[in-house]
Structures are given as structure tokens and as C-alpha cells.
Amino acid sequence: MQHPLWCGDGRAMNDQPDTLRFHIRLERPDATIVFEAREDEYLLYSMIDAAIESPYICEQGWCLACAARLRSGDVDRSDALTVYPEDADAGFILLCSTKPRSDLVLVQDEHGTRREMTQHRIEHNQLARAYPPGARSRFRRGRARANTGGR
Numbered sequence: 001m002q003h004p005l006w007c008g009d010g011r012a013m014n015d016q017p018d019t020l021r022f023h024i025r026l027e028r029p030d031a032t033i034v035f036e037a038r039e040d041e042y043l044l045y046s047m048i049d050a051a052i053e054s055p056y057i058c059e060q061g062w063c064l065a066c067a068a069r070l071r072s073g074d075v076d077r078s079d080a081l082t083v084y085p086e087d088a089d090a091g092f093i094l095l096c097s098t099k100p101r102s103d104l105v106l107v108q109d110e111h112g113t114r115r116e117m118t119q120h121r122i123e124h125n126q127l128a129r130a131y132p133p134g135a136r137s138r139f140r141r142g143r144a145r146a147n148t149g150g151r
């Protein structure tokens with residue numbers, strides 16, 4: 001595991017200087033929050049670094065606790081244990097396993113978006129009751145940068 005050394009300006013000394021950072025606008029029922037997210041980190045952890053609370057459980061893209069909707073922008077969802085094109089068509093993302101590829105506008109109701117995504121998967125017969133075939137060999141949990149050495 002890589003431990004950061006801090007520069008004093010919020011940047012880790014071992015950050016790559018050419019790492020892209022994107023502006024994320026998160027619209028919630030009670031507030032709109034703006035934060036910065038690295039291209040090489042899952043959105044959930046950029047939120048945690050910015051002291052923004054969000055529900056999460058599995059940190060693997062499986063339980064749907066961290067569901068949000070993508071209103072605009074481009075993301076990489078490919079690290080989620082469960083990822084379906086129908087989710088993307090409906091604008092759902094899982095913050096624990098999605099990396100930004102541009103500035104984003106996200107919508108999240110911490111109490112409602114998980115239910116909406118669960119219902120969406122039920123309607124498309126995609127609600128995972130067990131790990132998908134082969135998922136165990138891709139096991140990861142937590143930050144993207146801390147897990148890249150184990151792949």
C-alpha cells in the first residue's frame with residue numbers, strides 16, 4: 001500500500017504531476033456540492049477526501065448503496081463488480097467504482113437513488129444475488145490507487 005507524503009497544499013508529494021483533476025458538481029435534495037476528483041481515483045474516495053458524506057457498504061460496485069445518477073460528463077464504470085449497459089443508458093453510476101473522465105454533474109438522493117437503481121435492475125432482471133462469474137478473481141475493495149499494485 002502506498003502512503004502519501006503531503007506537500008502542505010493538500011497535494012500528495014507522490015501524486016503524478018500530470019494527473020488530471022475534474023470538477024464535480026453533486027446535486028442533492030438539500031444542497032449542491034462542488035468538489036475535485038482525480039482521474040485515477042473512484043469518486044467515492046474523492047468525496048471522502050473532501051469531507052463529503054456518502055452511503056457505501058461493499059466498495060466493490062455490487063451492493064448499490066453508493067448509487068448516483070450521471071447528468072452530464074463521461075465516466076469509467078468498468079471496475080464495478082456488476083456493470084450493465086442498461087445502467088449506463090439510465091444514467092446510473094456507483095461512486096465506489098467509477099472514475100471521472102471529464103467534469104461531471106451528478107445527482108444523488110442518499111435515501112432514494114439506491115432504491116431507484118435497485119428497482120431499475122429488478123425491472124431488467126439484473127439484481128445480483130451472488131457475485132457474478134469470475135468476480136472473485138477481480139476482488140478489490142477500496143481506493144483505486146491503493147489497489148492498482150494487486151492487479
Ligand code: FES
Binds near residue numbers: 063
Ligand atoms: S458501496 Fe456497494 S456498490 Fe458502491
